[in-house]
Amino acid sequence: MNERPEVPEVQADVVARVLEAAERRSSDYAIFPARGSVLTPTPAHDGDQFDLADRQALRRVAGLSTELEDVTEVEYRQLRLERVVLIGVYSQGNMTDAENSMRELAALAETAGAQVLDGLLQRRPNPDPSTYFGRGKAEELRDTVKVLGADTVIADSELAPSQRRALEDIVKVKVIDRTAVILDIFSQHAKSREGKAQVELAQLEYLLPRLRGWGDSMSRQAGGQVGGAGAGMGSRGPGETKIELDRRRIHTRMSKLRKQIVAMKPARDAKRANRKRNEVPSVAIVGYTNAGKSSLLNRITRAGVLVENALFATLDSTVRKYETGDGRSFTLADTVGFVRNLPHQLVEAFRSTLEETADADVLVHVVDASHPDPGAQLSTVRNVVGEVGARGIPELVVFNKSDLASPDERLVLRGLEPSAVFVSARTGEGIDELLERISELLPRPRHEVRALVPFNRGDLVALVHERGQMLETTYEEGGTLLHALVGSEDRAALEPFLI
Incomplete structure (x- = not known):
């Protein structure tokens, strides 16, 4: 049996002091006996009154945590997804449209980086001018938000600043609208310098009337001999309030962005003018967001454009060159997608990008064949196309994702657009027919020429092959005999050799 080792004298003194201190701490507080007797703790001194375990423990105080500030937006969204509840108002007979719009809002929210918990619709002729949902229903919404643990409510229409504030006061969580979600997605996806500037301009235009403050009653700008009720004496302050300063800075920033x-416009105009001077026809791919426009461009031209099953994955125009079956060159441009109730701030801010649509010779209107409401997609896109002044351009409707549509659904789609082309960017179905239809719609060179081009001017022959339409080529002793359709500039270059 092992004997207990002998404790050194110094260590024994330390142990004795520790035990003595422990006994003193325990005697500082009397142990409460059973119920019925009265005994109160009698502290002997003011120090060392907390238990060691309690002193070393860390207690988290709920509600005092702050978000991390040193992470990127993507990292933040990976750390914590917003939990949202969707709300909407519909009138009698529009239940189906309201549900489709709510599903689209759910897709927008998920694309922006949120987790959708529930969606609530209320039938009423018009949204309540005060709280959007009505006082009683807003209180029911508050209870739903509390039960689900949501931290954001998203309305399926644009809220007035007063509606948003009143609804937030009731539900006690952040309230935003459809426009704010779309602007958030645009800010995440903008990559080019121009795209970022356009998105920031749209965000500031949206934010300006929604700044919160005390209003004119707390303004400190008034001073001197100011007329009007309540102005003059007592209104002279040291300067601008915070909200007035924010408003002025926003106006300054918006002016700089415009x-x-x-300033970026001349570069686009130069490229566009160069294509027009060379008489290269242009085709613009337009359509609803997530209809498959970028996938179609990649399938045709192998452009390598980002393709993602998300709304507004493409914000910057991409232009690629392609040739028809008979050798005519044309450009194919991918454009930003549209969505129902597209905020007017975005239409204005992206007007420079949408100029690519207005200057096109042919519009390839891509529609998602698997969408529950393709008719609404068609009308929405056509409305935006009309806003940018492109309504008179020849249009070719293309039902993409046709591999996901059943024969019955195809029959319904054919009824919507009898002359449409069914394609699938994933499987390649209908791509050849699409290119043939584009070739038929493209403007042809106006001038028919016959020219005997010397063999040492092969550059002119190559020019006709590239920009014109070659009808016949024969080789004679004096050179190459061309029979072709060409543009005005190319006809001028061939003038010395015309026969």
Whole structure:
């Protein structure tokens, strides 16, 4: 049996002091006996009154945590997804449209980085001018939000600043609208310098009337001999309030952004003028967001454009060159997608990008064949196309994702657009027919020429092959005999050799 080791004298003194201190701490508090007797703790001194375990423990105080500030937006969304509840108002007979719009809002929210918990619809002729949902229903919404643990409510229409504030006061969580969600997605996906400037301009235009403050009653700008009720004496302050300063800075920033966007315009105009001078026809791919426009461009031209099953994955125009079956060159441009109730701030801010649509010779209107409401997609896109002044351009409707549509659904789609083309960017179905239809719609060179081009001017022959339409080529002793359709500029270059 092992004997207990002998404790050194110094260590024994330390142990004795520790035990003595422990006995002193325990005697500082009397142990409460059973119920019925009265005994109160009698502290002997003011120090060392907390238990060691309690002193070393860390207690988290709920509600005092702050978000991390040193992470990127993507990292933040990976750390914590917003939990949202969707709300909407519909009138009698529009239940189906309201549900489709709510599903689209759910897709928008998920694309923006949120987790959708529930969606609530209320039938009423018009949204309540005060709280959007009505006082009673807003209180029911508050209870739903509390039960689900949501931290954001998203309305399926644009809220007035007063509606948003009143609804937030009731539900006690952040309230935003459809426009704010779309702007958030655009800010995440903008990559080019121009795209970022356009998105920031749209965000500031949306934010400006929604700044919160005390209003004119707390303004500190008034001073001197100011007329009007309540102005003059007592209104002279030291300067601008916070909200007035924010408003002025926003106006200054918006002015700077507009100048930047205007300064970028000459580069686009130069490229577009070069294509027009060379008489290269242009085709613009337009359509609803997530209809498969970028996938179609990649299938045709192998452009390598980002393709993602998300709304507004493409914000910057991509232009690629392609040739028809008979050798005519044309450009194919991918454009930003549209959505129902597209905020007017975005239409205005992206007007420079949408100029690619207005200057096109042919519009390839892509529609998602698997969408529950393709008719609404068609009308929405056509409305936006009309806003940018492209309504008179020849249009070719293309039902993409046709591999996901049943024969019955195809029959319904054919009834919507009898002359449409059914394609699938994934399987390649209908791509050849699409290119043939584009070739038929493209403007042809106006001038028919016959020219005997010397063999040492092969550059002119190559020019006709590239930009014109070659009808016949024969080789004679004096050179190459061309029979072709060409543009005005190419006809001028061939003038010395015309026969």
